[in-house]
Structure formats: structure tokens, C-alpha cells
Amino acid sequence: MLRLYVCSMLLTLGPAGVLADAVPTKEAAEGTFAERPFSPYANRTFPERPFWGDTHLHTGLSLDAGTFGNTLLPDDAWRFAKGQQVISSTGQPVRLARPLDWMVLTDHTDLMGFAPDLQAGNPGVLAHPKGLEWYEGYSAGGDEAAKAAFDIISNFSQMTLPEDLLESYSPGADAFAFTWEHIVMAAERHNDPGNFTAFIGFEWTSVPKGFNLHRNVMLRDGPIRALQMVPPVTQPPYGNTDPKALYAWLEEYQTKTGGRAVAFAHNGNLSNGWMFPTEDTYHGGKVDEEYVQNRAKWEPHYEVTQIKGDGEAHPYLSPDDPFADYENWDVGNLDISELKTDDMLAGEYAREALKRGLMLEEKFGVNPYKFGMGGATDSHTSLATAEEDNYFGKSVSAEPSATRVLHPFVESDLGAFEGHTLVASGYTAVWASENTRSAIFDAFKRRETYATTGPRIGLRFFGGWDFDESDLLTRLVADVGYTKGVPMGGDLRPPEGEGAPTFLIGALRDPVGANLDRVQVVKGWLDADGALQEKVYNVAWSDDRALDANGNLPEVGNTVDLDTASWSNSIGASELVTVWTDPDFDPDARAFYYVRVLEIPTPRWVLYDKLRFGIDLPAEAQLIHQERAYSSPIWYTPPSE
Structure with a gap:
């Protein structure tokens, strides 16, 4: 039954146009x-208002963002999220309509520090033939820069990066440690408890066969704990693409530091069915009691909507739902090296995953897909824009221009994610008692969050x-x-x-x-x-x-x-x-x-x-x-x- 009032009965506007609900003990x-x-x-x-934020944003420190021309660094991203005007990598002034309340900055961990060194022509990069080739392409700009960037990403996804370059930007290397410290200390500088919360985080970039298994990690802690370890990577011999490797790192982090961490999966729509497995095997192991317990423990949240498509539902899976056909990306995997088939879809979308979780709980007594909902941008411009009239795109090449609508996000011999299909989405609202790391993190753990495609509903x-x-x-x-x-x-x-x-x-x-x-x-x-x-x-x-x-x-x-x-x-x-x-x-x-x-x-x-x-x-x-x-x-x- 419908009940409609004029914003004065059940729900009222608070200081920032949010639901202001009084809650006695x-x-x-x-x-x-x-x-x-x-x-x-x-x-x-009880929580009185939702705090608005983004769980997924990249700066020029990320391998892909930096090689595609993003020159903005964490301080720029934090200032922008807090409502300040910045100049984008393409020289355009940009500002949010309304500041965010919190954010997690999630630069990719693999090859941390490489992109800024490539942009600067670092001698260590130029000394390697492949590094010199990439630098010359980057410096030439235009199509040559794009070709160089795609070659770098291709070498990463195929795990064919030059061994000496990989060693120089992996755990144990000075550049890797320095970049992690840069990320951590930038978050600490911008964290302002009660006014704006800056979370320390990173993206673990597992992409076997081009199938997206990425997870973002959010720490509850400050630099004293965060700097006791460096983030995990996926490139061998320094890391592993199996999610169990990430779960092991999270366990070690909490045991060693006394801190707290959670992981968020995203874009199951680009995993070609691998994101939410139910069969006996999955990438790296078995869907067994250990798997369901670890996933339930470490992944209380799912990024259901973002720039690379909306992942709530799909019309093939929900034919009776006329609103399931919303911003679906169902061409193929992340690099379109393999096309999508209908049988893959059930392992990709949030609604189906929630249903599969019930089945696995019946079998194992634990529901691995018992997650809260959230949205994020996954922008690689350092700019957390999710407004339709203020959208600065996925990457520097998709910042406002007369050609970005026609420029594919990814294109292969098999198909393309066309530029006009990118989505100006999304944000996460968190019902928390205060705007602090501890309160917002704890709300994620209890799943008291919701996603929007951008509006602050x-x-x-x-x-x-x-x-x-x-x-x-x-x-x-x-x-x-x-x-x-x-x-x-x-x-x-x-x-x-x-x-x-x-x-x-x-x-x-x-x-x-x-x-x-x-x-x-x-x-x-x-x-x-x-x-x-x-x-x-x-x-x-x-x-x-x-x-x-x-x-x-x-x-x-x-x-x-x-x-x-x-x-x-x-x-x-x-x-x-x-x-x-x-x-x-x-x-x-x-x-x-x-x-x-x-x-x-x-x-x-x-x-x-x-x-x-x-x-x-x-x-x-x-x-x-x-x-x-x-x-x-x-x-x-x-x-x-």
C-alpha cells in the first residue's frame, strides 16, 4: 500500500538533505x-543519517590510470572528494556539486610506482628496451600513447612483463614500498574525523584469462598499522590470482597488526561466470567449506554498480523484471578476449549471487554471498564523479570531449564496450553513528549500506x-x-x-x-x-x-x-x-x-x-x-x- 507525505511525517530532511531520524536508546x-x-x-x-562516499577510485599511481595519462596523485583525489576544485589531467577545471563524506582510494597494487616513473622517464625504466619503447609511445601522445598503454596492460594480463621491471616494482622493492607509504600518508593527511573520512585501501587486481576477479580492500586503521605490511599483488612469483591468497594476506594483516580489514568484489559482469561460483571448482581451488567460510568472513560487501556497468540483475536471469535491463555490460570478459555466453550470467549478477548464497548455506551452513550493497565510480581519473551532468569518465581518454562518446572503452576482434555505454555511477550510502573510520567501517561489517547510481536518494x-x-x-x-x-x-x-x-x-x-x-x-x-x-x-x-x-x-x-x-x-x-x-x-x-x-x-x-x-x-x-x-x-x- 502506498503512503505519500510531504517530507514532514516519516522522513525529514536533515542538514545535508538526508533522512534525519531520531533514535532513542x-x-x-x-x-x-x-x-x-x-x-x-x-x-x-542508532545511526541518524547516511554518509555518502566512493569505495573505488584510482589516481596516476595505478598502472593503467597512469599509463593512460592520469597525472593527478592522491592529494588531488582527496581534495576533489572533499569539494575543492582541481584541474583534471586534460586541463579542465572540475568540482563536485556536493562534497563526499568519505572515500577509499584504491590504487592497483601490481607494479605500484611504475606509472609515475614511466611518465617522468626514470632512467631505470628507460634502461630496459621495453620500458624505453613504452616511454617513447607515451611521450608521443595520441594513438601512440594509447598503443603503448594497451601493450603494458596486455603484458600485465598475460603475465609476460619483463622480469627485471616486475622485480623493481613488486613487494621488496624500494619503489613499491615508497608508493605504499605515499598512499598511506596522503590518506592520513586528509582524514578529518567528524568531517571527512579518508580510508587507506588498495585494489587487488586478479584477472586470470581476462576474467575480472578484482577486490578492493579497505583498512579500518591508520599508518601505524597500515605500514607494518605492504599490499599483496597477483603477478607471480610475487603473488597469486587465487582469492585464497588475498584471504591469507587479510588474515596475516589482522594477526600481525591488530588492525581490521575487509574486501569488496566488483564487476562480476566481466568475470564470465567466475565471480560467484557454486560448482566444485573455481579459479584456484574448490568451493568447499574453507572457501565459503573465508568469503563470508572477508567479503561483507559487493560493489553492485559502477562505471563498467550495473550488476544488480540481467533480463536473461530475470525475464519477468522489466527493470532488469539497466546498463548491462554483457559482451565478454574484461579485455573481450572471450565472448559472453548465457550460461555465464548466473555467476555474475548480485541478485543471482544472493540466491546462490542460500543454496550454499543449505549445503555448508555458511552463506558466502551474504553481502551488503554499494556503488562506486572505479574512475581512473582521480575524480569521483557520478553525476550525469558532471561526468568525467572512466579514464583520461574519456574525460569530456567531442569524441569520447565514440571512443570504445575496450575493443578487440570479438567486440567492444562502446564509449556511450559507460555509466556515470555510483556511490555508497552508509548508515553510521559518526563520520569516522571506525564507525563507517563497522557499518560495512554489519552491512548497513545501500547503493545508488549517483543520486543521493x-x-x-x-x-x-x-x-x-x-x-x-x-x-x-x-x-x-x-x-x-x-x-x-x-x-x-x-x-x-x-x-x-x-x-x-x-x-x-x-x-x-x-x-x-x-x-x-x-x-x-x-x-x-x-x-x-x-x-x-x-x-x-x-x-x-x-x-x-x-x-x-x-x-x-x-x-x-x-x-x-x-x-x-x-x-x-x-x-x-x-x-x-x-x-x-x-x-x-x-x-x-x-x-x-x-x-x-x-x-x-x-x-x-x-x-x-x-x-x-x-x-x-x-x-x-x-x-x-x-x-x-x-x-x-x-x-x-
């Missing part, structure tokens, strides 16, 4: 009205057993939500009785963005026959629309003006809230639930480029889309388990 909430403090905002202990999602419509009459949604249920990322408490679970959901539009079309609940479950099932429910929507007999909702409409790249908020809603009860609940079936929020149609970045540069676009270029948010799931386990 559990003890106060359980007391009588007379026993509570007069101020309903006293003794608040406010989203609350609680699951319990006795939410009802009277709960919609309070402004203190977190008071009700945390007292009667669990937030996104949690497990439903054991049922008390025979009823179905109920969910309290509130969504608020980005205050400078588009109105909302609808709120949906996506459910996945393992049925009595051991088959994986899913269903998408429309639970709240805008305007004067009604569900048909099959639960489908008419389209919200479209106000986009293609001549001005503008739209009108004359349709849609600023706020959607509801209490929803699962009508198909089976108490004996493992299940998960997550929320998907859709905006009304708005322009994609390519339409802004068309008008700014006066260019003709390919006929297949998408000009309009519906941006969205994905909550972390809430899981249900039968009481007998």
Missing part, C-alpha cells in the same frame, strides 16, 4: 511515555514481524524500525507466532534530483524442491496509478526534454513510505529481501555531451534512463536452522 524506547526524556531526540544511539529499510500502518504516523522512523525490527543488512529475528514478516520502508528523493517513480521489494528464496526463486513486488508508487491483476504497475511517464537535457518533477513523488507484508511467505524457506527505488526518467550523460559539443550520437546510444538505489538485503532463516 533501547531502554528509553521500552519505557513508558512518562519515563522517557521530554526530548524525543535525547539518548540517541534517502532510503530506510527495516524488517520485523509486527510493523503496521500506525508506524507510518511517526517522524521517528528509526525509533520504530530499530525497536521492532532490524535494519538493512541484518537477519530477521526469530518469529513470534505464525505471521509473515513485515517491512517498514521509506524513500526520499535527492533534494536536488528527480522525483521517485516507485519502491520495489525484491525477494529471493530456496523452495522446498531446492530450486532458487525470485519475485519483484511493487510496494509503493507515485501518482494516480494502480496495479493490474498480475501486480504490474503502469509506467510513470517521461518529462525529459531532449533539446535541453532537462526534465520536470511534475510527475513522481518526493517521498514514498509504506509498511509491506510478504504475501507469499513460506516459514520453511530460506529467503532474502532488498529494496530497489526507481527515479522518474532523466537524461543520461551522453545527452548532455550531445548538446554541449554539438555531436551526432550512434543510433543505439541511450539518452534517458531511470536512476536507482539498492538497499542491502535482510535475510530470513527458518527457526529450525
Whole structure:
């Protein structure tokens, strides 16, 4: 059932246009009205607002970013994320519309330090024939620079890098250690507890056969712990592409330093089915009890949307979901050395992975794919831009220009990821008690996060057993939500009785963005026959629309003006809230639930480029889309388990 208010009942705007929810302590909430403090905002202990950030960004220190011309370094990236104006690598002034609250800088660990030395013509690089060849190509610019960069990346992915160059930029080498110290100390300089959180991190770049198995690592710690070790790499003999090697490093880090770390996988859509395995074997080993326990321990979060495509769902896997066909990248693996086949898709998308996790939990007693949802840019420009009208691309070659729409991201004899298919996405919202490393990290561990494709949509999602419509009459949604249920990322408490679970959901539009079309609940479950099932429910929507007999909702409409790249908020809603009860609940079936929020149609970045540069676009270029948010799931386990 739909409930629509004017931003004054369940959800209210806080200091930064976010959901501001008052949350008393559990003890106060359980007391009588007379026993509570007069101020309903006293003794608040639960998270009051989401903090917005990016878990995945590269500077010129990364091998690929630097060789493709990124000259901006960590200090530039941190200043930009905090809202300051910088000059991009192509000489363009750029600034975020709104600063971020936190960020993880994740430069690639393999060959750390090589790209800046190549740009500078370091004698150690030029002394090697291949290094000299690459430097001359880089210095020539244009097509020659691109050719040199692709040759470097090709040698990396095929593990044919010259041995002496590899040795000079791998663990044990001065350049490697110096670069890691540079990364760590830059984060420490920009960390400002309470105002902006700068996380120390890196990207572990496993890409066997061109299949993306990358993980980003985020440390909870400062330099005292972070500098006790150097990050792992994947190039032999210094590293290994098997995820077990990363898990071993994470274990050693925590044991040796007393610190804390987590890893985030991303872009399963480029893994050709390898990201979420269920069979007996996977890259490097077996899907056994050790594997599922390690993955569950170290990977509590998944990057579900970013520049290289949206990874929530795919129409082949979810044919009854009309919104599953959103920014899908399904041509092939990362370098398009192998084309995609339909049988690979189930091992690539988040919704299917969540379902597979239920099956593996049934088998092993542990769910390796019990992750929270988040978004990131994966920009290699040092610029964390996810706004359609302020999009600075994946790499320097894709920064704003009249030709970037026509320039493929990757191209091979088998196919291409065309330039116009790059996505201006995304960000992660974290429900944390304060803007500090410890509070935000801990929120990731408990999975109280959600993803958006860029807009700062406010989203609350609680699951319990006795939410009802009277709960919609309070402004203190977190008071009700945390007292009667669990937030996104949690497990439903054991049922008390025979009823179905109920969910309290509130969504608020980005205050400078588009109105909302609808709120949906996506459910996945393992049925009595051991088959994986899913269903998408429309639970709240805008305007004067009604569900048909099959639960489908008419389209919200479209106000986009293609001549001005503008739209009108004359349709849609600023706020959607509801209490929803699962009508198909089976108490004996493992299940998960997550929320998907859709905006009304708005322009994609390519339409802004068309008008700014006066260019003709390919006929297949998408000009309009519906941006969205994905909550972390809430899981249900039968009481007998």
C-alpha cells in the first residue's frame, strides 16, 4: 500500500538533505511515555543519517590510470572528494556539486610506482628496451600513447612483463614500498574525523584469462598499522590470482597488526561466470567449506554498480523484471578476449549471487554471498564523479570531449564496450553513528549500506514481524524500525507466532534530483524442491496509478526534454513510505529481501555531451534512463536452522 507525505511525517530532511531520524536508546524506547526524556531526540544511539562516499577510485599511481595519462596523485583525489576544485589531467577545471563524506582510494597494487616513473622517464625504466619503447609511445601522445598503454596492460594480463621491471616494482622493492607509504600518508593527511573520512585501501587486481576477479580492500586503521605490511599483488612469483591468497594476506594483516580489514568484489559482469561460483571448482581451488567460510568472513560487501556497468540483475536471469535491463555490460570478459555466453550470467549478477548464497548455506551452513550493497565510480581519473551532468569518465581518454562518446572503452576482434555505454555511477550510502573510520567501517561489517547510481536518494529499510500502518504516523522512523525490527543488512529475528514478516520502508528523493517513480521489494528464496526463486513486488508508487491483476504497475511517464537535457518533477513523488507484508511467505524457506527505488526518467550523460559539443550520437546510444538505489538485503532463516 502506498503512503505519500510531504517530507514532514516519516522522513525529514536533515542538514545535508538526508533522512534525519531520531533514535532513542533501547531502554528509553521500552519505557513508558512518562519515563522517557521530554526530548524525543535525547539518548540517541542508532545511526541518524547516511554518509555518502566512493569505495573505488584510482589516481596516476595505478598502472593503467597512469599509463593512460592520469597525472593527478592522491592529494588531488582527496581534495576533489572533499569539494575543492582541481584541474583534471586534460586541463579542465572540475568540482563536485556536493562534497563526499568519505572515500577509499584504491590504487592497483601490481607494479605500484611504475606509472609515475614511466611518465617522468626514470632512467631505470628507460634502461630496459621495453620500458624505453613504452616511454617513447607515451611521450608521443595520441594513438601512440594509447598503443603503448594497451601493450603494458596486455603484458600485465598475460603475465609476460619483463622480469627485471616486475622485480623493481613488486613487494621488496624500494619503489613499491615508497608508493605504499605515499598512499598511506596522503590518506592520513586528509582524514578529518567528524568531517571527512579518508580510508587507506588498495585494489587487488586478479584477472586470470581476462576474467575480472578484482577486490578492493579497505583498512579500518591508520599508518601505524597500515605500514607494518605492504599490499599483496597477483603477478607471480610475487603473488597469486587465487582469492585464497588475498584471504591469507587479510588474515596475516589482522594477526600481525591488530588492525581490521575487509574486501569488496566488483564487476562480476566481466568475470564470465567466475565471480560467484557454486560448482566444485573455481579459479584456484574448490568451493568447499574453507572457501565459503573465508568469503563470508572477508567479503561483507559487493560493489553492485559502477562505471563498467550495473550488476544488480540481467533480463536473461530475470525475464519477468522489466527493470532488469539497466546498463548491462554483457559482451565478454574484461579485455573481450572471450565472448559472453548465457550460461555465464548466473555467476555474475548480485541478485543471482544472493540466491546462490542460500543454496550454499543449505549445503555448508555458511552463506558466502551474504553481502551488503554499494556503488562506486572505479574512475581512473582521480575524480569521483557520478553525476550525469558532471561526468568525467572512466579514464583520461574519456574525460569530456567531442569524441569520447565514440571512443570504445575496450575493443578487440570479438567486440567492444562502446564509449556511450559507460555509466556515470555510483556511490555508497552508509548508515553510521559518526563520520569516522571506525564507525563507517563497522557499518560495512554489519552491512548497513545501500547503493545508488549517483543520486543521493534517502532510503530506510527495516524488517520485523509486527510493523503496521500506525508506524507510518511517526517522524521517528528509526525509533520504530530499530525497536521492532532490524535494519538493512541484518537477519530477521526469530518469529513470534505464525505471521509473515513485515517491512517498514521509506524513500526520499535527492533534494536536488528527480522525483521517485516507485519502491520495489525484491525477494529471493530456496523452495522446498531446492530450486532458487525470485519475485519483484511493487510496494509503493507515485501518482494516480494502480496495479493490474498480475501486480504490474503502469509506467510513470517521461518529462525529459531532449533539446535541453532537462526534465520536470511534475510527475513522481518526493517521498514514498509504506509498511509491506510478504504475501507469499513460506516459514520453511530460506529467503532474502532488498529494496530497489526507481527515479522518474532523466537524461543520461551522453545527452548532455550531445548538446554541449554539438555531436551526432550512434543510433543505439541511450539518452534517458531511470536512476536507482539498492538497499542491502535482510535475510530470513527458518527457526529450525
